[in-house]
Amino acid sequence: MTGPTEEQPDRARRRASRNGPAKPTIADVAALAGVSVSAVSKVVNGRDGISPPTRQRVLDAAAKLGWAPSATAVALRGARTRAIGMVAGRSPDVLATDPHFTLLISGIERELAPADHGLLLHIVGEEPGAEERAYRRLAEERRVDGVILTESRVGDLRFDLLRRLRLPAVLVGAPWRDDPVVAVRAADQDAGVRAAVAHLHGLGHRRISYVSGPQDRVHTVFRRRVFAEAMAEHGLRPGRTLISDFTAQGAVAAMRELLAADAGERPTAVLFANDTMAVAGMNAARRLGFDVPRDLSVIGYDDLPLGELVYPSLTTIGQDLVQLGRAAAAAMFGLLSVPHATGPVPVRPPRLIPRESTGPAPV
Amino acid sequence: MTGPTEEQPDRARRRASRNGPAKPTIADVAALAGVSVSAVSKVVNGRDGISPPTRQRVLDAAAKLGWAPSATAVALRGARTRAIGMVAGRSPDVLATDPHFTLLISGIERELAPADHGLLLHIVGEEPGAEERAYRRLAEERRVDGVILTESRVGDLRFDLLRRLRLPAVLVGAPWRDDPVVAVRAADQDAGVRAAVAHLHGLGHRRISYVSGPQDRVHTVFRRRVFAEAMAEHGLRPGRTLISDFTAQGAVAAMRELLAADAGERPTAVLFANDTMAVAGMNAARRLGFDVPRDLSVIGYDDLPLGELVYPSLTTIGQDLVQLGRAAAAAMFGLLSVPHATGPVPVRPPRLIPRESTGPAPV
């Protein structure tokens, strides 16, 4: 006789089932160490009031069982899920051409991982409402402690939604007017576009065009304004500005339109809102018989590795997306009062990276 | 007097605190609807035994409060987190050049989202042990119901680890020998490389080289074998094979080495293990004075959008990464017995996509 059956704890009985060993719980660790569950809890949480020998026995038992506190149970107890949400409203196709998101995510992870937080990602496509639904679910189901947003729009509805949902939020990039949200961005956002215009002006370019992103994006509006200002500062007529999407096809169409003009009107340099469009535009120009940079200079935005791979290599405006992601995560931790190693993360201003796709203006 | 203070429920008292309204719970919904909590539970879970009017009252109350069952509580109760984990062991830099992961993730999400599952992503860099630690934490903390793996290695340790951790796993790609894991992959994996060799042979190429990925990757080993077989089938000497990493720099170095040979030995066509390397290699060749495709034909792998952007556009072997991701998620649902709309997802074999970077062999 080893004892009355009804004394056998539930766990042990379950463990004997044909499913093999169940996942260990704090009770198993306590039993193995010969202590109470609260002792185990105190040990793993670094609370004091535990003698070194007891502590060691608990640690050994936990290691032997391969046990760590269940994130779920901890979350239920303390209302902290230790997960941050992010919703990307982009089609796989755009996502594939443009590592913008991927870089941001890398940066975010760099901060989250050491603090033992996870990133819950939702990629939802661009159907209207999909993004909002994703945030709503994240909030209502309390799956995450907060969310990181990107690509603020003019008249963005997400901030209000999130505030109603009481979900802490951090925006990567500039908010529109005074949207009530914590935003992280580079110091001196405008430096890149200004430097690009100055660079082209110095090369003798006078007719410079700008191919922007969709106009509901806040950064589109801001950058176009900066572009216009910079042109004026150099005493140039505001160049022609085309509104495009972020796709390669859009860039090709824009390039065709710009190059269709008479020689005297045709731009000798074009700024694109991202590198993908710039590369696509560059090739479109070449297929139309224009040599880059001899007949036409091209500048991108983001400094993706792509720009170094192509021929001619792409002059571009670099922004440190990884760092921006880190900053966003750090800001989130601030909002949540989560202690974390890194303090506030500085983000350098965007800067011009001259390569082969820009050259002297044609005479 | 509205009643004795000690009768006031906890919730209501908390709600009155300065923090504003607390997140509603099932009890709040029940109270508002004037029913019991179990009635609410039954309604949201579609159980029967609830009269239509009651049901409606509950639904209204839930909507009014913006309530949905707490994912945490549900998980604790049922041991299902409704989240799938994925660990990407890649540096941000590689991630940025190569949307391989991004596309996979898009596909995974496409399946997960409709089934109301989340994707918990960990990007860990390539330090040894980092990946394993990430999986271990995912498992020990029971944050996810299962994990999706990519890039199986020769002698991969992760499968054993995950089995010990009792975490269901699905591998994207071919396992090495008979690693005990559910794997999803395209029908006829080898079709792409075979088609590429046939294509080049048809264009008159006789000296064809292959620049592979790191040799601990299973697909590297398999594809090299297929390459050798295909060459033999066409009566060609096995071309020179170089082992590289997946980076642009690696490709440039490989290209330099291949083109340094005497004209009689120099390959007239090169197959690369991914598109990034192919594009980088193509440009390296051009900088060395070789025209593509006149002097040298180049073929990539993956069919990333990048291939269409560059000039000349890249002939490549396309595999449907989004579909592979979907298949992996579907397989995971199978493993977890989660009912989901999509049945098993078929993945088409890799196929050759001829573009401008391949042409007749130089005479």
Place this chain on the structure above:
DNA sequence: TTGAAAGCGCTAACAG
């Protein structure tokens, strides 16, 4: 220095 016990929000038996 240790342990017992009360919940966190939810679901599923079981009773009415």
Place this chain on the structure above:
DNA sequence: CTGTTAGCGCTTTCAA
């Protein structure tokens, strides 16, 4: 048809 209640695994008072 509807309500009561016992946990899921954990942390945290409060007592011993």
